[in-house]
Amino acid sequence: MKLELKNVSVIYQRAGSAQVVALDDVSFAAETGDFICLFGPSGCGKTTILNLLGGFILPTRGRVIYDGSLVTGPAKARGVVFQQHNLFPWLSVRKNVEFGPRACGHGSTGWQEMVGNYLESAGLLDFAEKFPAELSVGMQQRVAIVRAFANNPDVLLMDEPFSSLDDVSTAVMHKILRNLLDLSRKTVVIVTHNVDEAIKLADVIICLSPRPGKVTGKFDLREARKSPDFTESTCRIREEILNLMSFTSADTR
Numbered sequence: 001m002k003l004e005l006k007n008v009s010v011i012y013q014r015a016g017s018a019q020v021v022a023l024d025d026v027s028f029a030a031e032t033g034d035f036i037c038l039f040g041p042s043g044c045g046k047t048t049i050l051n052l053l054g055g056f057i058l059p060t061r062g063r064v065i066y067d068g069s070l071v072t073g074p075a076k077a078r079g080v081v082f083q084q085h086n087l088f089p090w091l092s093v094r095k096n097v098e099f100g101p102r103a104c105g106h107g108s109t110g111w112q113e114m115v116g117n118y119l120e121s122a123g124l125l126d127f128a129e130k131f132p133a134e135l136s137v138g139m140q141q142r143v144a145i146v147r148a149f150a151n152n153p154d155v156l157l158m159d160e161p162f163s164s165l166d167d168v169s170t171a172v173m174h175k176i177l178r179n180l181l182d183l184s185r186k187t188v189v190i191v192t193h194n195v196d197e198a199i200k201l202a203d204v205i206i207c208l209s210p211r212p213g214k215v216t217g218k219f220d221l222r223e224a225r226k227s228p229d230f231t232e233s234t235c236r237i238r239e240e241i242l243n244l245m246s247f248t249s250a251d252t253r
Contacts, residue, residue: 002187003053003155004029008062009212010048021212022048025062028206028215032154035181035188037202039195041245045213046191050157053189054080066155079153081161085144087132093143094119094128100151111150118146121179138169142176149180158190162197174200195241199234207244217244 010023023045030036038046051057052064055074064071066078087096097119101111119125122142132140141161148156162170174197181188192198198205199221207217219241224233 002030002032002034002067003189004063004065005049005052006063006065008052008059008064010045010052010057011060023059024212024214026208026213026215027062028218030187030189030204032187033185035201035203036190037198037205038189038191038208039193039198039205039241040208040213041210042193043211044208045211046193046208047159048213050080050159050189050191053155054078054157076151077153078155078157079148079151081145081148081156081158083160083163085132085137085140087140087143087147089132092129092131093124093135096132096143097147097150100147114152115150117183118149118180121183122146122176136169138165138173141165141173145173145177145180149184149186152184153186155187155189158188160191160193163192170197177201195238195245198241199238205237205241207241217241 005026005028008023008026009021012020012022014020026045026049028036038049040046048057052059053066053071055064055071055078058072066075088099091099094115097115098112101115116125119128122145124139124142124146127135127139132143135143141164145161162173165173190201203220203222205219205221206215207219208214209216217240219237221234221237224237227233
């Protein structure tokens with residue numbers, strides 16, 4: 001297993017208030033190269049799971065495991081793409097993307113060619129010398145994703161990276177993400193509350209209940225994509241997911 005959550009619970013103690021159970025006994029695993037979507041309503045703990053996988057927080061109970069070892073903090077092998085692009089405004093597109101490899105002390109051989117390949121795959125070569133302020137929001141997010149790939153993590157954690165984009169820009173970003181994954185196979189865990197996006201991108205969709213977040217369903221789309229009745233299969237999965245979300249929401253009222 002590349003990534004695994006084993007019986008993980010997260011409880012927050014807020015000053016002057018009762019404890020908040022964010023996650024309750026959550027377990028799932030991802031193999032190398034898997035594309036996992038975490039799907040569920042706002043506040044169900046999706047971002048908390050990303051923070052656990054990234055090593056930014058530790059579980060109250062249970063274990064988070066990466067490549068056979070306990071996750072105790074952040075590491076270069078697990079890269080993150082946030083909702084906000086967080087680019088360095090004083091650096092050009094190319095220098096933003098090169099920042100990680102340079103900071104890690106890589107030699108000039110190989111990584112500059114890799115950066116160029118990533119820029120080309122994302123349609124950014126013509127904008128390589130531009131600064132972030134000169135780019136649209138969608139273009140800035142392209143740069144953020146390419147920068148994450150250039151750091152060459154084994155695992156890419158993505159927190160609703162397309163939520164601020166319009167439908168056309170989102171469709172372009174989905175294609176660019178696939179292009180980048182064709183260049184460099186990685187394990188991806190992405191947070192979304194868009195069921196169509198989850199179905200389009202994911203190998204596996206993990207559904208979470210409203211707080212406290214529990215795994216209420218897992219949907220493997222790999223077999224569905226091999227089916228000659230792909231459209232019918234994905235429509236059925238979409239309906240099952242939406243029914244599940246409707247049921248779990250009503251169940252918590």
